[in-house]
Amino acid sequence: MDIEGKYFKDFLARGEKQKNHRSEKTAEKQHSKGKLTAWERIELLFDEGTFEEIDKFVTSASVDFGKADKILGDGVITGHGKISGRLAFVFSQDFTIMGGSLGSVHAAKIAKIQDMALKTGAPLIGLIDSGGARIQEGVQSLAGYSGIFFRNVKSSGVIPQISVIMGPAAGGAVYSPALTDFVFMTDKTSYMFVTGPNVVKEVLNEDVSFEELGGASIHGKKSGVSHFVYDDEENTIKGVRRLLSYIPSNNMEHPPFIDTFDVEGRFEEKLRDVVPDDPNKPYDVKDVIRLIVDNGRYMEVSEGFAQNIFIGFARLAGKTIGIIANQPKVLAGTLDINASMKAARFIRFCDAYNIPLLVLEDVPGFLPGINQEHGGLIKHGAKLLYAFCEAVVPRVTVILRKSYGGAYCVMNSKNIGGDFNFAWPTAEIAVMGPEGAVAILYKKELDEAEDKAKLKKDLAQKYRNEIANPYVAEDKGYIDEVIDPAVTRTKLISAFQALENKHVYVPDRRHGNIPL
Amino acid sequence: MILKIKNKDKKSDNKYIALGLDKKKYEFLFKADNTVAVNKKKSDIRIEEDDDGFTYVVWESRRVPVELVEKNQNRYEVLVNGISYKFSIESPISYKRKKFLDKTQIQSKTESIIAPMPGKIIDVLVEPNTHVSQGEAILILEAMKMQNEILSTVTGKIKSINIRKDDNVMKDDVLIEIEK
Amino acid sequence: MEKKIIKKLLIANRGEIAIRIIETAKKLGIETYVIKTAKEPSALYLKHADVICDFTQNTNELPEFLDVELIIKTAKEHKVDAIHPGYGFLAENPYFAQCCDDEGIIFIGPSADAIYKMGNKTIAKQLAIKHKVPLLEGSSGNVPSPKEALKIAEKIGYPVIIKAASGGGGRGMRIVEDASQVEKMFHLASNEAAKAFDDSSVFIEKYVRNPRHIEFQILGDKHGNIIHLGERECSIQRKHQKLIEESPSVALSEELRKIMGEQAINIAKSVKYCSVGTVEFLLDDDMNFYFMEMNTRIQVEHPVTETITGIDLIEQQIKMAQGDKLSIKQEDVQLNGWAIEYRINAEDVQANFSPFLGTIQHISFPKGKNVRVDTGVEDGSVITPYYDSMVAKLIVSGETREKAIANSLVAINKVKIKGVKTTIPFCKAVIENKDFQLGNLNTSFIDKKMDGIFNEDPDEKLMAAFFATMDYIKDEQMDEAAYVDFEKGRNITPWLIKRRIK
Known part of the structure; x- marks a missing residue:
């Protein structure tokens, strides 16, 4: 082809048109709000020079929104690129074009990318910064949203879907993120709510700010809608890259392996001292996790929400595991509504994407x-x-300390399919805590005793020594082995290696009926 | 096949800004020639460790022991000689954003008293609409078996009390809101 | 008077004071017994003692060091001659002293009678009045009602302070500025007293603004001889907790020292005091002094007196207890140089001195002839919520106060502690404070004379910033430079692939 000829000249001219919009002047608009532009975000997300844009030149379907010159791309950039060398699809809404509002063409672009991600088995990342449905286009935008939701659900459990909220997400728009696996938010510049402050004011006459109603800290701590909250957009996007380094591209693959150069047989004497001698004294379970996993590094999910349970990803001998751990530091590690929901969703994510589960258990029961x-x-x-x-x-449990009653059963016990159950010598396994048990078992003796408190304490100690210890469970095979805390890492690595080829027959069904 | 993850170009200069809680900024420029500039001045600054497990920062003939207390994302707490300093580590872009947000954030009229640690509310010492002064104890939170007085950070009027006696609270929960 | 030589000594205490007592006991050839509790099963003091009495299986609700019956029982089992209560716990419990006496065990301290009389502030005041020791004006005895309180307050003039009769440590105290506050403060003080000491009775006295806290070390034997070992100034206090103490005090002239010392001895004589003890006074700007109370035990801050007098107070205490005659005369007591004690507590000064629990990973102290360190911890010791938060006492001396302060700065900079936050930054800020250096002290020093309770060093902050930045970069590099091995990730065995895709 003649590069001086008409064909090529037309081609180049088209390219220029697009550049007009992505200028520094437009960028300044976003920067002045403390935000990056849609294309800057994409640059940060992908490995350098790997992003390929598609549907650059499509234009809005709406005819009457007042401007003669239609802006190319209809407010969303879509395409694919490599993240740490792995394929990923992305759509990034551009707030500088009609407030990133979702019109039919905008929606169609997203749908196209969603379909492509599903076809190729690659993660889909949505960078969301949009005013919501485009009012001018009416039902067409609503139809667009519906199509996106439908595809979100179709892809669920097949490819990881990540939503990154970097501006407003209001009304129906919030349901796409809610349907995806992980929601990231940037503090102070992102909001999510179904009905905004104005409507709240109108209907309920309550004054509430954007931040108070649906800011990142609300969703990170109170509602649990957001799994990750970062201070700024750069760190948010770094977080997305980090998360992807733990999870596979689709439900057929194993999670990516990274050589962490950590010693497999690391002997950790400090683990012997983390759990206090006093069974009622709290400690931070994250100290245990740090000493077990590769290089002491983990990525906690939903850090601010239901802090009485820890969930997160880490590596053992280079391979990803999902950790569920009771946090004795908060509410003594009891399970409550929020903690149950938080952990349940995480377990199902890991199960869908072949990520083995490690449970670190220290739970006195459900919160009364x-x-x-x-x-x-x-x-x-x-x-x-x-x-x-x-x-x-693969599912492995280590009982660190308390494991009482129903909570014992729930936390991945042997009889609900836990593959390996280990216990530390500090473990107390029983139907209920010593104090409660003694009050029932020795009711008569206690009523008659002179020094009730002392007798109770003595009996509780006896109960602890004779019944609530891990050796009873070990003798009966409910615990595979009581282990020295210092060798926990070694034991876990070999347990997970043994389970690598685990396969369980699941009866045919459309889907189970989880109590929602 | 082994692929290398995107890497910062080692040959170019990398600038980081450590931002203190008091908004004081410390700029560290790591030059391509392996030198470091502290606040735009070329300096010899480095980290050393001794056999006892103490870590030191050495700078301009001073050598001080440092200890990492906590880190979360880009937020750090570092202990030097018994005083802890909190920083957030910023890139030039995120620093600009932060400065901008500080400027435009509307000065909130209400101050939220948040739980410094998870625990149980033992006692609420104030009632709505009462006046409190800065430093006054407004509630008692039991954590780690110890009772901690939570003090008012501002002088003002109690706007709302979000907790009751005997409630369990999580870290960072908003306990009481005070109108300045 | 009968005399019994002490050969075996049970120490009913823990931490640095247990070690301090063991040190002297060893010097005197006494075998030492200590108590091991489940709360601190590997504490340092256990390693110094000759015999350990194991209380770890104890299931009593009562804390071990407060359990009179158990301690007496143990003492009898081991046939010890004497019990040293240290400070705190049972040190000022007349019942315990009496029990020891009844069982024929020597209680190292004064008589139960002396403890009781000095422990009850109302009786102590009456004794002071009787012996013409100057006293703050106030109610004679407990005040039953706010109405009564108002009457007394009007008589002695505001401000007044309402105090719990069996109080201490700053609890159950309220300052009243004018008549309108009397009723409210009365109830607050008595409620707090009821909660803290099971005794809601309170009394009223004149409140002296910004006084100095001056106390006299007393030493008496069972033969009626009583001397004083000079004063200590403990004006640097926070919420009535002493933080820095020194001896002597800049405020006292030789003349005033003599007068106050005599009055202190008078108080001690009123209860036939026969051990080490401390008489506390308030000293106002016009050099008027008022008797506050007498502490009938060895004090935390006793090392400063030991340093400048050269007298081993624990040794004296043991000797007096076994009935020895006092061998030191008042005129022999010389105050040489200056000594300052800094209490290093595991507390977070940046969080209003809240206790800081945790494990001491590393700890090291300076050595030298001007430095004495009394500590009960070592590497690996745990700061528990069960006991006080003291890590160590750093006692620094010099020929003059200026030199002692100069030495202090050098010494405190050499204290290295990793793992817990301590009050060292506070001590440093005090040492660097102009008013402290000039000796302008009073009990509201921290509130009125200090700009902040700790000083930030801008250079240190910069270095901290650098450390944080370097750690962040290290993390970033780990995230970005890690190699992802996809082949290994994709490596699914045929066994698995066949079963996964049916």
């Missing part, structure tokens, strides 16, 4: 109380139980 019971603790606790029972990936 009227609020919890009336709030449906039975139903929500059952979710956690269901998720564990259903999971077919």
Whole structure:
């Protein structure tokens, strides 16, 4: 082809048109709000020079929104690129074009990318910065949203879907992120709500700011909608890259292996001292995790929400594991509604994407109380139980300390399909805590005793020594082995290696009926 | 096949900004020739460790022991000689954003008292619409078996109390809101 | 008077004071017994003692060091001659002293009677009045009602302070500025007293603004001889907790020292005091002094007196207890140089001195002839919520106060502690404070004379920033430079692939 000829000249001219919009002047608009532009975000997300844009030149379907010159791309950039060398698809809404509002063409572009990601088995990342449905286009935009939701659900459990909220997401738009696997938010510049502050004011006459109604910290700590909250967009996108380094591209692959150069047989004497001698004294379970996993590095999910349970990804001998750990530091590590839901969803994600599960257990039971019971603790606790029972990936439990009653069963016990159950010598396994058990078993003796408190304490100690210890369970085979805390890492690595080829027969069904 | 993840170009200069809680900024420029500039001045600054497990920063004939207390994302707490300093580590872009947000954030009229640690509310010492002064104890939170007085950070009027006696709270929960 | 030589000594205490007592006991050839608790099963003091009494299986609700019956029982089992209570716990419990006496065990301290009388502030005041020791004006005895309180307050003039009769440590105290506050403060003080000490009775006295806290070390034997070993100034306090103490005090002239010392001895004599003890006074700007209370035990801050007098107070305490005659005369007591004690507590000064729990990973102290360190911890020791948060006492001396302060700065900079936050930054800020250096002290020093309770060093902050940045970069590099081996990830065996895709 003649590069001086008409064909090529037309081609080049088209390219220029697009560059007009992505100028520094437009960027300045976004920067002045403390935000990056749609294309800057994409640059940060992908490995250098790997991004390929598609549908650059499509234009809006709406005819009457007042401007003669239609802007190319209709407010969203779509395409694919490599993240740490792996294929990923992306759509990035451009707030500088009609506030990133979603019109039919905009929606069609997203749908096209969603279909492509599903076809090729690659993760889909949505960088969301949009005012919502494009009012001018009416039902067409609503139809567009619906199409996106439908595809979100179709892809669920097949390819990882990540939503990154970097501006407003209001009304129906919030449901696409809600349907995806992980939601990232940037503090102070991103909001999510179904009805905005204006409507709240109108209907309920309550004054509430954007930040208070649906800011990143609300969703990160109170509602649990957002799994990751970062201070700024750069770190948010770094977080997305980091998350992807733990998870596979689709449900057929194993998670990516990274050589962490950490010693497999690392002997950790410090683990012997993490759990305090006093069974009622709290400690930070993250200290245990740091000492077990490769290089002490993990990526916690939903850090601010339901802090009484820890969930997150880490590596053992280079391979990803998903960790579920009771946090004795918060509410003594009891399970409540939020903790059950948080952990259940995480377990199902790991199960869908071949990520083995490690459970670190120190749980005195479910949280008692009227609020919890009336709030449906039975139903929500059952979710956690269901998720564990259903999971077919390798599942290993280490009982660090308390493991009482129903919570013992729920937390990946041997009889709900846990593959290996280990216990530390500090473990206490029983139907209930020593104090409670003694009060029932020795009611008569206690009533008659002179020094009630002392007798109770003595009996509780006896109960601890004779019944609530890990050796009873080990003798009966409910615990595979009581281990020295210092060798936990070694034991876990060999356990997961043994389970690498685990396969469980699942009866044919459309899907189970998880108690929602 | 082994692929290398995107890497910062080692040959170019990399600039980082450590931003203190008091908004004081410390700029570290790591030059391509392996030299470091502290606040735009070329300096000899480095980290050393001794056999006892103490870590030191050495700078301009001073050698001080440092200890990492906590880190989360880009937020750090570092202990030097018993005083802890908090920083957020910023790139030039994120620093610009932060400065911008600080300027435009509307000065909130209400101050939220948040739980510094997870625990149980032992006692609420104030009632709505009462006046409190800075440093006054407004509630008692039991954590790690110890009772901690939570003090008011501002002088003002109690706007709302979000908790009750005997409630369990998580870290960072908003306990009480005070109108300045 | 009968005399019994002490050969075996049970120490009913823990931490640095247990070690301090063991040190002297060893010097005197006494065998030492200590108590091991489940709360601190590997504490340092256990390693110094000759015999360990194991209380770890104890299931009593009562804390071990407060369990009179158990301690007496143990003492009898081991046939010890004497019990040293240290400070705190049972040190000022007359019942315990009496029990020891009844069982024929020597209680190292004064008589139960002296403890009781000095422990009850109302009786102590009456004794002071009787012996013409100057006292703050106030109610004679407990005040039953706010109405009564108002009457007394009007008489002595505001401000007044309402105090719990069996109080201490700053609890159950309220300052009243004017008549309108009397009723409210009365209830607050008595409620707090009821909660803290099971005794809601309170009394009222004149409140002295910004006084100095001056206390006299007393030493008496069972033969009626009582001397004083000079004063200590403990004006650097926070919420009535002493933080820095020194001896002597800049405020006292030789003349005033003599007068106050005599009055202190008078108080001690009123209860036939026969051990080491401390008489506390308030000293106002016009050099008027008022008797506050007498502490009938060895004090935390006793090392400063030891340093400048050269007298081993624990040795004296043991000797007096076994009935020895006092061998030191008042005129022999010389105050040489200056000593300052800094309490290094595991507390977070940046969070209003809240206790800082954790494990001490590393700890090291300076050595030298001007430095003395009394500590009960070592590498690996745990700061528990069960006991006080003291890590160590750093006692620094010099020929003059200026030199002692100069030495202090050098010494405190050499204290290295990793793992817990301590009050060292506070001590440093005090040492660097102009008013402290000039000796302008009073009990509101921290509130009125200090700009902040710790000083930030801009250079140190920069270095901290650098450290944080380097750690961040290290993390970033780990994230970005890691090699992803996809082949290994994709390596699914035929066994698995066949079963996964049916």
